[in-house]
Amino acid sequence: MYLCDVTLREGDQMPGRNYTEAQKVAAGRALDRLGVDAIQPGFPVTGEKDVRVTRTLADECEADVVALARAVSGDVDAALDAEADVVEVFGALSSLQLEHALGTDRETMFERFDAAIERVRDGGATPHLTLVDAFRTEREHLVAAFERYPDLPMVTLADTVGVRTPASLRHDLTALGEGVDLARVGVHLHDDLGCATANALVAHEVGVGKADVSVASLGERAGNPAVEEVVIAGVLEYGESFGVTAADLVPACRTVLAALEESVPPRKAILGSEVMEHESGIHTAAMLREPRTFEPFDPGAFGAERRLVFGAGTGRSGARQLLERAGADADEETVAAYLDRLAAEGPLDTEEAVDLARREFAS
Numbered sequence: 001m002y003l004c005d006v007t008l009r010e011g012d013q014m015p016g017r018n019y020t021e022a023q024k025v026a027a028g029r030a031l032d033r034l035g036v037d038a039i040q041p042g043f044p045v046t047g048e049k050d051v052r053v054t055r056t057l058a059d060e061c062e063a064d065v066v067a068l069a070r071a072v073s074g075d076v077d078a079a080l081d082a083e084a085d086v087v088e089v090f091g092a093l094s095s096l097q098l099e100h101a102l103g104t105d106r107e108t109m110f111e112r113f114d115a116a117i118e119r120v121r122d123g124g125a126t127p128h129l130t131l132v133d134a135f136r137t138e139r140e141h142l143v144a145a146f147e148r149y150p151d152l153p154m155v156t157l158a159d160t161v162g163v164r165t166p167a168s169l170r171h172d173l174t175a176l177g178e179g180v181d182l183a184r185v186g187v188h189l190h191d192d193l194g195c196a197t198a199n200a201l202v203a204h205e206v207g208v209g210k211a212d213v214s215v216a217s218l219g220e221r222a223g224n225p226a227v228e229e230v231v232i233a234g235v236l237e238y239g240e241s242f243g244v245t246a247a248d249l250v251p252a253c254r255t256v257l258a259a260l261e262e263s264v265p266p267r268k269a270i271l272g273s274e275v276m277e278h279e280s281g282i283h284t285a286a287m288l289r290e291p292r293t294f295e296p297f298d299p300g301a302f303g304a305e306r307r308l309v310f311g312a313g314t315g316r317s318g319a320r321q322l323l324e325r326a327g328a329d330a331d332e333e334t335v336a337a338y339l340d341r342l343a344a345e346g347p348l349d350t351e352e353a354v355d356l357a358r359r360e361f362a363s
């Protein structure tokens with residue numbers, strides 16, 4: 001499964017956002033260095049900014065640069081004008097969307113797809129197709145799309161409103177796979193039920209060819225599968241980083257967040273400032289001997305750092321080890337006195353805690 005990063009297009013869609021051209025280009029460059037196979041920087045018909053960003057990144061990036069387009073000629077022309085490598089034509093086949101979002105019928109939508117795809121090809125770019133609201137679309141209509149466009153390298157199924165769970169997604173994709181080569185299937189997932197990352201992993205497990213991801217889940221409503229979660233879970237579960245340079249993952253995500261002036265809550269998995277910090281006595285005592293005891297992976301393998309801190313939560317075992325590292329006696333009386341000092345001065349990181357022990361308790 002390869003990854004298409006949609007941070008720049010989906011993130012810019014969030015209420016109140018309007019990333020600048022410079023922000024999107026800087027973030028796009030960081031994503032390209034990270035090694036994702038494709039980057040979707042924007043929706044060129046929305047304005048000159050996305051045209052220019054797409055053109056700049058298409059010119060510079062190793063990754064395929066993907067431009068979004070409705071199944072209308074003006075959108076395709078804007079994407080071609082932006083010199084995108086791939087034009088992602090999108091539209092829905094679900095009754096709900098056909099009636100209320102598009103005001104048309106299914107056959108007319110197919111005819112619009114036909115025309116848009118041909119226009120992309122004539123313009124010299126690669127057409128892809130995304131079926132919006134695909135997981136609330138009868139399977140027969142999805143299969144019809146794969147049959148109608150046998151030469152399209154990728155048809156992406158969007159869980160546009162994020163209603164799939166791992167079990168239901170596995171069921172739907174497995175059933176689809178009875179008639180369709182899943183290597184041609186992409187997934188575009190949303191996190192409304194908190195299942196987006198788990199769903200992306202299910203997609204990989206069943207043999208899907210591509211998943212869209214975004215840094216820190218930036219995207220419409222609850223966002224998309226977080227690239228940092230998908231990659232780390234992929235490495236842990238399958239030994240698979242999906243083409244990304246694992247050691248650069250966390251710094252690259254932080255660069256993207258800084259470029260876009262986005263922040264994440266301190267407790268957010270992987271990127272949160274507090275999630276690799278440990279203070280409780282039982283944990284830190286064991287981690288001083290062997291960090292794996294209380295962490296799921298070595299943060300250094302993904303460019304992050306663990307932080308052990310010592311203070312009111314430190315126990316005797318941890319205190320003894322710190323005193324020993326400082327070359328001090330670790331008798332019961334010294335341990336008790338040192339614990340008092342840690343409680344008063346903490347939280348201290350490991351080096352500071354050893355310094356305190358050396359300064360006050362080593363002879």
Ligand SMILES: CC(=O)SCCNC(=O)CCNC(=O)[C@H](O)C(C)(C)COP(=O)(O)OP(=O)(O)OC[C@H]1O[C@@H](n2cnc3c(N)ncnc32)[C@H](O)[C@@H]1OP(=O)(O)O
Binds near residue numbers: 013045072090102
């Ligand atoms: C599921 C997604 O996330 S798709 C991406 C969503 N992103 C955005 O909307 C980006 C910000 N949007 C915009 O700047 C504007 O909405 C634009 C430039 C895209 C379009 O603006 P407008 O031309 O004013 O159209 P509007 O926003 O009202 O969009 C609705 C029109 O698009 C049509 N449309 C919507 N999706 C599609 C599609 N996939 N294929 C063809 N037509 C479509 C609708 O039928 C409707 O047509 P109508 O005006 O004839 O009724």
Ligand SMILES: O=C(O)CCC(=O)C(=O)O
Binds near residue numbers: 089090131133188
């Ligand atoms: O992913 C696309 O190509 C556009 C559609 C989309 O963002 C969605 O359905 O959620």
